Amino acid sequence: MTARLAAIQALIAESPDIDSLLLVGGVDGRNHAGSREALDWLFSGLSGREIWGSKHDNALDEAVLLITADAARLYAPPKLWAALQPRVARWRRLQVWSPPVALEDDVEQVEEHKIRSFIAMASGVGRVGVALPPAEGSGKGPAAAIELWPLVQAFALQDFEALTGGGFFTQQHEVTSVAEALRALQLQLDAPALGWLRDVEAPRLAGCLADCLQSVDVACDGGRAVRLSEAELFEPALTYHAHGRGRTSRGRGVRYVGRVRAAL
Structure with missing residues (x-):
């Protein structure tokens, strides 16, 4: 799926509004449809109506992916990472965060590791694109929408102020909806x-x-x-x-x- 990653990176490089794209799967992204579809398109190779159908890979609900114009940052638990390795073997400048296997049964430790990983992944980017559906990007805007995502909310927790400097995620990052541009890529005949x-x-x-x-x-x-x-x-x-x-x-x-x- 290297070509699909390259297509997203070209989109980021050509856009004056974003320097990265954030995809958060599962409940940590509030079961966000845009992220789910993009992760399936990138990692499972789904195309056409299958992207919006019932062939979602539930294992990707644990994934967090931040893509920049020349790199990719991925959070994946050990089992998911083992499954994804053959699919991303040719991705250049891929950084991976994965909790130690020893923490697998400690839910609180795994959650803390994921939050710390997310904070590290978001470091160094300032203009973040999100795959918000058009309706979700209206009204109060995409910044308000992603502040409802549990993982993004955790960015502002007092326990992590030493890493974040305090404040909400959207106080430190400008958030823009890129749903239409991303969907146009998903509809291309690659x-x-x-x-x-x-x-x-x-x-x-x-x-x-x-x-x-x-x-x-x-x-x-x-x-x-x-x-x-x-x-x-x-x-x-x-x-x-x-x-x-x-x-x-x-x-x-x-x-x-x-x-x-x-x-x-």
């Missing part, structure tokens, strides 16, 4: 996405079209007049279209499907 279209969606669509042709053959059998409407004849393809639009509406994907329907 190599994993093309593989997904070839191996998953193309067979599904071929099956739907075969069903449509079978419906036409049955309707025209014996040379009798066709009494079915176009919608009835091509119901499998229209159902595929409706399903695709429903699964991708959040990502505004599969815009070409409307032309398929028009052709029918």
Whole structure:
């Protein structure tokens, strides 16, 4: 997934508003959809409607990733890090924070280690992009939204003032929503996405079209007049279209499907 990391780093390098992108999985990011989708896209190689579907890797709920224009900083528990190593082996300038295995059964120690790791990861960056959905970035803005994330709230705890200097995370970091730009990257047809279209969606669509042709053959059998409407004849393809639009509406994907329907 090196190419996808490079695409995000290019986005950061070209933006005057951010110098980093922060992704926090699971409850520590308040089950934030944008971070979950971006982590799945980066680490699991999901593409198309699978990004917004049900194929989320729950193990990534423990991940925290901060990306800069030329480096990446990752927090991952030992088991998750072991699973991710083959996927990130070619990531340049990757720093990893992982709690010692000996702390695995001590929940409080693991949580403290994660907070300290997050503080260290955020050091040296000032303009942080977050994958906030547009609605979440409105109103009081993205800064107020991420201050509701438990991990970000922990930044301001008195126990860690010696590391942070005191104050809220958003008092020391300018926060900007980059959800639309990040989603545009997720919708690009890169190599994993093309593989997904070839191996998953193309067979599904071929099956739907075969069903449509079978419906036409049955309707025209014996040379009798066709009494079915176009919608009835091509119901499998229209159902595929409706399903695709429903699964991708959040990502505004599969815009070409409307032309398929028009052709029918």
